[in-house]
Amino acid sequence: MGPVTAGVLQLLALTGALALVHIPLGTYMARVYSSQRHLRVERWIYKGIGADPDTEMRWPAYLRGVLVFSLAGVLLLYALQRLQGVLPGSLGFASIDPDQAFNTAVSFVTNTNWQSYYGEQAMGHVVQTAGLAVQNFVSAAVGMAVAVALVRGFAGSRSGELGNFWADLVRGVVRILVPLAFVAAIVLVACGVIQNFSGVHTVGQFTGGSQEWNGGAVASQEAIKELGTNGGGYFNANSAHPFENPTPFSNLFEIFLILVIPFALTRTFGVMVGSVRQGYAILAAMGTIWLGFVSLMMWAEFSHQGPAFELANGAMEGKEVRFGIGGSSLFAVSTTLTSTGAVDSFHSSFTGLGGGITLLGMMLGEIAPGGVGSGLYGMLVMAVIAVFIAGLMVGRTPEYLGKKIGTREIKQAALYILVTPALVLVLTAAAMALPTPGHSMTNSGAHGFSEILYAYTSASNNNGSAFASLNADTQWFNTTLGIAMLLGRFVPMIFVLALAGSLARQTPVPVTAGTLRTGKPLFAGLLVGAVLIITGLTYFPALALGPLAEGLA
Amino acid sequence: MTNSLTNTARLLGAGLRALLVLTLVTGVLYPLVITGIAQGLFNHKANGSDITADGKVVGSSLIGQPYNLPPGKGEETPAPDLTWFQGRPQNGLGTNSVNTQYKLILSGATNRSGDNEELVQWVKDAKAAVVKVNSTAGHTIDPSEVPADAVTSSGSGLDPDISPQYAHLQVHRIAERNGLPVAEVQSLVDEHTEGRTLGFMGEPRVNVLELNTALKALLAKR
Structure with missing residues (x-):
């Protein structure tokens, strides 16, 4: 069997596993978020917070919950890093500088996990496990909560109520993320991922001398890193590091973890709006884009264009032997079409077109299937736009799931899709125009431009992967990328919740002969078209200067 | 004004408390239990093979x-x-x-x-x-x-x-x-x-x- 066939079989196996698991998981999650019952441990947590989980919130109250909880996250994580030098259990690692601590705190709270530090030489046990890993859980739960609030906006009637933020947050952590991460972490340890609290190991080498490695709670963090589409590696090499991703099976398993909740949430959506067909249409749109991107990526990487790769007879630079081109392509697409940003191979050393595919994946807004929660709400906003476009074509007031898409709704959706492109393009232009940021590039020419474009695309879309040849640990990049992550996460959330609020106030209109059937393949096709055209038109000039120029050279 | 300030402070307090409680669950209990199981069942692998x-x-x-x-x-x-x-x-x-x-x-x-x-x-x-x-x-x-x-x-x-x-x-x-x-x-x-x-x-x-x-x-x- 050749590597291409093996790559395709891995894709098929993954697709099969996701198809099997997304239905029970999605239905379970719908039950979790609709349940009237509180578990005992949840009651203790609510008592600790001092919140009543049964109070219904309208959108401004829900948003306030999201914002203060995230603010608390940034403050605590910043403080932990600044105090690392005096905290016990830090193995003598120093405190982090203010600009890098700000960047990292924002990065983990916004579910981005951009890392301008080297994990193995900067972060001790306490910051990794009680700081960074915690945000891996809760930032994911916040994303899911916002998505569920939007779904309730579609499902609800007249009240304007979106549920209770604290209840959604706590249930997401306690009933969904912790149990799944628990199982995943044990599987990863069984594959060879390390899990200990020892200090730095000094280990002998074959020809004499010794190696020094960090120990750490890697498996427990790795599990939630993928499952919560976070992506911040324990080690600098992220999921390429053998202690994070030791075998071909662990590689496929980690890709599965990245994709499983985002795909399953389409089922949750279908169940909660009372028609699983609606969920299937969204799933079909996401799945089509994902499959298309994986195929393109495998084609680009197996054909290994580029002087160095042609000379080497394969695009293996930055890739591990055990994963090969197939496993690496599959990971690269899955991590950039979600908001994960973990890497098992280094995107900067992909072929020109392969690197362009990772960039384009993020530019689509990470909605196929997207980050946990953010993928679903991003795709639903695109669905609102698609319904609106279809409405314009036939000259009818558009409606989606029985809710009229009026002036207010379409404005909120349009503002949502404008935020990240504005951040990406303005900040990239500023970095290119100023004299110093360009000094951070390692490669020159088109690829150098791609490094900076990639950094702002990754930060604004809360992805976190990088063309890591860019030295991003400078005050300029730490600060501007931090701002891009903050605005790219929370400004769109404001529009999502506002949209949810106005939808939830409406009385559903009955389905008539003229209603667009949004549970049909035709609509899924329209949705894919809308996503590709809108993003394509926005980013084409920037892509032409970077990866297209490199790939077609 | 003072009213909204105290409101914000109260809300931020709730946010901080929520984070601390969830840190206990996901940043202390969860990794410790996983470490215990990993060290017990997969000692060789959990320590670096x-x-x-x-x-x-x-x-x-x-x-x-x-x-x-x-x-x-x-x-x-x-x-x-x-x-x-x-x-x-x-x-x-x-x-x-x-x-x-x-x-x-x-x-x-x-x-x-x-x-x-x-x-x-x-x-x-x-x-x-x-x-x-x-x-x-x-x-x-x-x-x-x-x-x-x-x-x-x-x-x-x-x-x-x-x-x-x-x-x-x-x-x-x-x-x-x-x-x-x-x-x-x-x-x-x-x-x-x-x-x-x-x-x-x-x-x-x-x-x-x-x-x-x-x-x-x-x-x-x-």
């Missing part, structure tokens, strides 16, 4: 390492010890600059693009070196036989594996340098070649440390 030879730990089967001669006087880069199988180039590895009380390995890739001149040069040099050192009196290596993994650095810089092609390419050199029959080294490589998991996951590979450990045992028996 080390390999012992002659009663000494010689590294981890998961972490690639250099097989070099002790550096000579005034030498910048140590020369490879050609009696042992060699792994992939490690141009992406870094040295630690922050926490200098340890000599930590900093994992990483070169991040050079396909049209980067430095990378092109590295590949050229590596290819020439692989051809040169592996060609023996009775066996010449053709540059087209050199697989991609032999001349490129991995993502982590710590790739423990090489492709079976690269291992076979080294067989004649290993046999000559150690005074072993070629067939014997050939079959040693075959024994240590791991196929794709379940026939389709990943790529076939040879773990260099395990192979060299077995080679050492073979030499000791003679």
